[in-house]
Amino acid sequence: MLIFDRSRRGRAAHAQLLPESGESPAIPDYLLRKTRPALPEVSELDAVRHYTRLSQQNYSIDTQFYPLGSCTMKYNPKVCHDLASLPGFLNTHPLGLERTGQGTLAGLYELQEMLAEITGMAGVSLACAAGAQGEFAGVAMIRAYHRLRDDLARTEMLVPDAAHGTNPASASMGGFRVREVATDADGNVDLTALELAVGPQTAGIMLTNPSTLGVFDQHIRAIADIVHRAGGLLYYDGANLNAIAGKVRPGDMGFDVIHLNLHKTFSTPHGGGGPGAGPVGVGDKLLPFLPLPVIVKDGSRYRMLTETERPHSIGHLVTFAGNVGVLLRAYVYIRMLGHEGLERVAEFSTLNANYLLKKLVEAGFEPAFPQRRAAHEFIITLKRLAKEHHVTALDFAKRLLDYGVHAPTVYFPLLIPECFLIEPTETESKEALDAFVRIMAEILKEAETDPDRLKSAPHSLPVRRLDEVRAARHPDLAYKSE
């Protein structure tokens, strides 16, 4: 039931109403609406009950195990939120940042430095307001680099077929033609295919390492050599940094540019359409092109670089200093963990993944790459169940919901049929992992003996199986009052 369905004419939360202030003289008459907006009219209690109930029906990391592969749904310590919400941070006016917000700028400057250290990059800009914008900025810098050198024939971006779907999209938005590179049987980039693909038209390659196949590319040095020799640059998609933070640095692997999804590795809130942050880091070659703002320290004062100081910058990508509240949460998180703590993040996220993989294989599940050790996530394929019992990965995933577990990522990456991409993250205990293995084994048994139970799942949720096909073909997105 929608909040609109609870609406009764004239009902209101009187204690919450703003005092009548009359019409604002600043808004010209012709811009004022003539009719009242169709907003729901409910009491305070109605509103509280409605949203509390919705939140209870929701799956979240605060209530359930959430092994959504490639998304790193780890627990965000509440202290990051608390400290980023200190009045000194909250009450700084963005226009007065350099004058009255030196503390905020100091935090952001140190975050730039720490991210550069973690990734092995020469410089970092916190400008980008989300991972997608970070990718776009990265691609735009590669373009600007070739353009400044008058190397205009470099129109092609290489993207392995195991890449995140966002990579070809960003390359395309950046004006490049995308060329796919195949993966070999071990889940690494196929070096022969790469050798054939590079040439004077190659602008760069976009890679995630560990890849979305859940494995670390063993030939990363060779890949870097091949692409660099051809005159291209290496782009690192930071989506899976959780597996290697504090252990291996993309800069040392040979990457020239990187974007970081702070909500994955650095514990800022996940999506939902709210503010995000996707800082970019670059090696020496791309330093002049970094997007603004970039924060620098002059003596004991912090300030933002201007476009005159960075004439080759790809420009301002956000207003003011970016999504400062999000950035500060990441700053607190990294300060709390320190170098040693970040290393433990990588150790435990990969240990948890490998433990879970082993236990699931023992329980009868089939790994996609049995010969490979997992990174921080791994893939199992349910193709045998699909063949023998006509139970699909989707059916299995829906049944998991009945057991109170958020489903893993399904049907991604596309290379593996009927797959689950499972990422437990470092914040889960052994007990939570064991419980998940028991549930998976239970459902496997059901799939073999009573497949209909899975095909009609979920059975215990407020809504049953949704008609995804109808939702995609005939989306109904707007509320219409009767």
Add this chain to the structure above:
Amino acid sequence: MSRLPDDLKYAKTHEWAKPEESGNVRVGISDYAQEQLGDVVYVELPEVGRRVKAGEACAVVESVKAASDIYSPVSGEIVEVNGSLSDAPEAINQDSYAAWLFCVKADDLSELNTLLDAEAYKADAEAD
């Protein structure tokens, strides 16, 4: 295994190609590809008049599971597209050999010889 008409040529990337008397080549996706994709919800077709190279991505078929690029099996010019799929993408699931995607005026029909026949395609798809 799914339906594989003998009179068509198949690409490893799961397109079928049918040379017509006019010298045009009609292109769609195989029944196997349709099964693997699941319910198709959206189809993006190339513009008529576009030049394509063999192996170039020029259409997208999107299902609830995935969005897949469709590659032209031959080089040439797009002369016709199946616009009825925009309103009824499910036609691909109903009969993927009737629900063609686009038609290419091929530069060189001998490019079709590099494609697989039904039997070879079947062997290749089963090895997946």
